[in-house]
Amino acid sequence: MIDLEIVVANLPLYVRGTWTTLWLTFASLALGLVVAVPLGLARTSRNPLINYPVWLYTYFFRGTPLLVQLFMIYYGAGQFAFVRESSLWPLFSQAWFCALLAFTLNTAAYTAEIVRGAILATPVGEIEAARALGMSRRLVLRRIVLPSAFRRALPAYGNEMIFMLHGSAVASTVTIVDLTAAARIVNSRYYSPYEAFLTAALFYMALTFAIVGLVKLLERRWHAHLRPLAP
């Protein structure tokens, strides 16, 4: 029924694909997080000049499919001569850079909204108490608001990590040989979609399992104060 030989013979291809998927996912998550924290803060601002542009950005990147964004960057950029002649072309001509850029912008938009939600959910009493102790706005942000916001954001961010891992499969459409592309190559050589994609699915599940475990570990640390006391 299932031809294991195909899977075994192509394991190196799957392993290379997994590595590509991993670094693409985690590099864009890391870069996206760095961008998202200031953006999330900006989204809580009452100044429309700060708030509105960021709202537009998150609205665009959450309102369009990741695949469309990637195609716009990969094929769209190559269409214009001024892009091809610019000094940035060596970067834009690389598929991995286009994918990294699209993924980073995409995950940053989602994460910014997660951060905003977590900040807005800060109990007013905590801020009032900190102000009463004479902390400056900046210090309140650094010591009270952000640390507690990160704690609250963790479960939602764990989901975002998993979405990004699965979303990274669209990299296979722009010639990057990630886990999905590895499966497509195997499928197209042997015309055995079941073996090819089931193997990829197992790899993805293992990666997801690892992410879930990582988030659980972080939750145990960061949410230690929420756990019931040991008897």
Place this chain on the structure above:
Amino acid sequence: MIRRLFLVAAAVAWFVAPGGAEAREWKKIRIGVEGAYPPFSWINPQGKLEGFDIDIAYALCAKIGAECELVLQDWDGMIPALLAKKFDAIVASMSITEERKKKVDFTDKYYQTPARFVRKKGSGIEITREGLKGKKIGVQRATIHDNYLTDNYGDTVEIVRYGTQDEANLDMIAGRLDLLLADSIALLEGLLKTEKGKDFEFVGPELRDPRWFGEGAGIAVRKEDQDLKKLLNEAIKAIRADGTYDAIARKYFDFDIYGG
């Protein structure tokens, strides 16, 4: 109660009964086509399918006296979709190769053209083992061209695989690739003769080695549909004989596409 059980059993039996048990009359033939491979198959600005493959498909259906339903399918899922009965035949410039014959049956060829490399004018790339070293070569995934490159140059060149030939052409124009390898006619009509393709040219010999490039393009059917294969083979002969084939070919090509 018993009667209800019986009804359920009958319904289940009807569902799982082997489809091929009754002799099929081919009143309607569903044909898988690609739609991203000019001049053989593409979608025109009005959103309709056009091209040599498309006209041939309609002509064959007309000859058989069956209704034609064209089904658009991505190239690399073409054979799995045929096996999954999403359609009954593939008319998509599919080369007849030993590898594919393990999964499906082919009719006689309906055309045959060689494969060639394309380079940018003035790039000076030569098609030798040395000349190709480290070059980025774009091909459509799961094609005879992909297999040829993988088997012969897989260790020395960087093979960049695309879902459609159109995407490979786009990236060649954008400067992401050093070379393209594909069917010479698809490259000629889809790239070289277009406005954006004027900076590119053929390089190297015409590639025809049957070990990779097969015996020409045929129509793929499921192995159990021998009756359909027979009908299609007769229809190919008939349109070749009565001038329909030549009339279609003249619409797209100014040379003999059928080959040898």
